[in-house]
Amino acid sequence: MNKSPDAQRMEKIVSLCKRRGFIFQSSDIYGGLSGCWDYGPLGVELKRNVKNYWWRVMVHERDDVVGMDGAILTHPEVLKASGHVEGFSDPMVDCRTCKARLRADQVIEKKGIRQCPNCGGRDLTEARPFNLMFQTQMGAAADESSIAYLRPETAQSIFVQFKNILEVSRKKLPFGIAQIGKAFRNEINPRNFTFRSREFEQMELEYFCRPEEGMELLEYWKEERLKFYENIGISRDRLHVKTVPDEERAFYSKGTYDIEYDFPFGRQELEGVAYRTDYDLSQHQKASGKSLEYFDEETKQRFVPHVVEPSAGVDRTVLALICGAYSEDEAPDEKGKMETRIVLRFHPRMAPIKCAVFPLLKNKEPLVSKAQEIVNFLRPHMNVFYDESGAIGRRYRRQDEIGTPFGVTVDFETLGEKDAALRDTVTLRERDSMKQERVAIKDLASILSARIS
Ligand code: GAP
Numbered sequence: 001m002n003k004s005p006d007a008q009r010m011e012k013i014v015s016l017c018k019r020r021g022f023i024f025q026s027s028d029i030y031g032g033l034s035g036c037w038d039y040g041p042l043g044v045e046l047k048r049n050v051k052n053y054w055w056r057v058m059v060h061e062r063d064d065v066v067g068m069d070g071a072i073l074t075h076p077e078v079l080k081a082s083g084h085v086e087g088f089s090d091p092m093v094d095c096r097t098c099k100a101r102l103r104a105d106q107v108i109e110k111k112g113i114r115q116c117p118n119c120g121g122r123d124l125t126e127a128r129p130f131n132l133m134f135q136t137q138m139g140a141a142a143d144e145s146s147i148a149y150l151r152p153e154t155a156q157s158i159f160v161q162f163k164n165i166l167e168v169s170r171k172k173l174p175f176g177i178a179q180i181g182k183a184f185r186n187e188i189n190p191r192n193f194t195f196r197s198r199e200f201e202q203m204e205l206e207y208f209c210r211p212e213e214g215m216e217l218l219e220y221w222k223e224e225r226l227k228f229y230e231n232i233g234i235s236r237d238r239l240h241v242k243t244v245p246d247e248e249r250a251f252y253s254k255g256t257y258d259i260e261y262d263f264p265f266g267r268q269e270l271e272g273v274a275y276r277t278d279y280d281l282s283q284h285q286k287a288s289g290k291s292l293e294y295f296d297e298e299t300k301q302r303f304v305p306h307v308v309e310p311s312a313g314v315d316r317t318v319l320a321l322i323c324g325a326y327s328e329d330e331a332p333d334e335k336g337k338m339e340t341r342i343v344l345r346f347h348p349r350m351a352p353i354k355c356a357v358f359p360l361l362k363n364k365e366p367l368v369s370k371a372q373e374i375v376n377f378l379r380p381h382m383n384v385f386y387d388e389s390g391a392i393g394r395r396y397r398r399q400d401e402i403g404t405p406f407g408v409t410v411d412f413e414t415l416g417e418k419d420a421a422l423r424d425t426v427t428l429r430e431r432d433s434m435k436q437e438r439v440a441i442k443d444l445a446s447i448l449s450a451r452i453s
Contacts, residue, residue, distance in 0.1 A: 035190030035198030045352030070157025097121030233347025344403030
C-alpha cells in the first residue's frame with residue numbers, strides 16, 4: 001500500500017533526526033526502550049533553546065512569576081490528595097488474538113462490533129482502568145511505607161511548595177510559579193515518535209489569582225501562549241485552539257483550552273491552558289492539615305487562591321518545530337545542476353547552531369587561521385560550528401539540513417589579496433534565501449546577535 005504524503009514526510013523527519021543527531025531511540029543498541037528517547041548533540045541544543053526561551057518570557061521578563069525545581073520522586077500522599085493514585089488512568093483493552101494491549105480509544109468499531117486495530121480480531125476484553133503512574137520503592141524496606149512515585153506532572157510540587165514560595169518571594173496575587181522538568185507516564189501505547197512518550201518534559205506555570213480573576217486570566221494566558229509559539233517560529237496557521245467541552249473537562253475546571261498543532265500525523269495537543277479553580281490547593285490543604293490560604297492585606301480576607309495553568313510539553317514543542325521546519329527545495333550543486341536540498345527552516349532563535357564558519361580551502365593556512373579566529377570571536381555570543389572539509393557547496397548543504405541559519409566564508413578577499421578594501425570582510429550567507437552579503441568581521445557579532453535574539 002502506498003504511504004500518504006504526510007506519512008512519508010514523517011518517515012523522512014524521523015530518519016533525519018537519527019541521521020543528523022537530533023533524536024535517537026533510547027537504549028538503541030539493545031533493541032530500544034519503548035516510549036523513551038535520547039536527544040543527540042543537535043537535539044539537546046534545540047530542546048535547550050525551547051526551554052531557555054520559555055524561561056525567559058515566562059519568568060525573567062516578568063515581575064509576577066518566580067521559578068522552582070522540584071524533586072521527581074514524589075510522596076504518595078501528594079498524589080493521593082491530587083487524585084492521581086485513584087484516578088490517573090486510561091481505559092485499556094487487550095486483544096486475545098494478537099495479545100496487543102490497546103488504549104480503549106484505539107479500538108475500531110464497525111457496525112457496532114469492536115475490532116483490534118492491529119490484527120482485526122474481534123475477541124477483545126472489556127475496557128478497564130490502567131493507572132499511568134510509575135511506582136517505585138524508596139530505601140531498604142520493600143513494604144507499603146516505602147512506595148514513592150515518579151511524578152506524572154510537574155504541577156504538584158508547585159502546589160505543595162505554594163506556601164514556602166509565597167513567604168520567601170513576598171509576591172502578591174496574582175502571581176505565578178514556573179517549573180520545567182521531567183514527568184513520567186506509563187502510556188499504554190507510546191506512539192508518533194516522541195509525541196506520546198513515557199518519559200518527557202513539561203514546562204508548567206501555576207498562576208495563582210483571586211476567584212473573580214480566573215476566567216479573564218484563562219483568556220490572557222491562552223493568548224500569551226499562542227504568542228510564544230509564534231515567537232519561536234511556529235506558524236499561526238498550524239496552531240488551533242480547542243475549547244474543551246464540559247463533558248471532557250476535569251470536573252474542577254471552569255474552562256480549558258487545548259492549543260493544538262497540525263502534525264503530519266494529525267491535529268494534536270501541544271499544550272493545555274486550564275482554569276483549575278482552587279481544587280489543587282484545597283485538596284492539599286485538606287490532606288496535609290496545613291493552611292494554604294492567602295491573606296489579602298487590603299481586604300483583610302483569607303482564602304485559598306484559584307489557579308490558571310498553562311502546561312506545555314517540551315518534547316512536543318521540539319517535534320512541532322522540527323515538523324514545521326522540514327522542507328525540501330531545489331538548489332544548484334557545484335556544477336550548477338539543480339538538486340533537491342533538505343532544509344530545516346528553524347527560526348534563528350531556536351536553531352541548534354547559529355552560525356557555521358568555513359575557510360574556503362582547508363590547505364591554505366591564512367584562510368584556516370582567520371576562520372578559527374572568527375570562531376573564537378563569535379563563540380561567547382552564540383553556538384558556532386567550524387567546518388573545513390569538502391566543497392563549500394556541500395558544507396552549506398550539511399548546515400541547511402540541520403537548520404543553521406547563517407554561514408560565514410573566509411576567502412581570498414578576506415585576506416585582502418584581490419582588493420585591499422575587502423580585507424577583513426567575509427561572505428555571510430542566509431540559509432533560506434541563500435543570499436550572500438559582504439560584511440566586516442568586526443560587525444559580525446552584532447549583526448548575527450540581532451538576528452538570533
Ligand atoms: N499539569 C497538567 C498536565 O499535566 P496534561 O494535558 O496531562 O496536563 C500537559 O499535560 C502537556 O504535557 C501536554 O499538553 C503535552 O504537551 C505534555 N504531555 C503529556 N503527556 C505526554 C506524553 N505522554 N508524551 C509527551 N508529552 C506529553
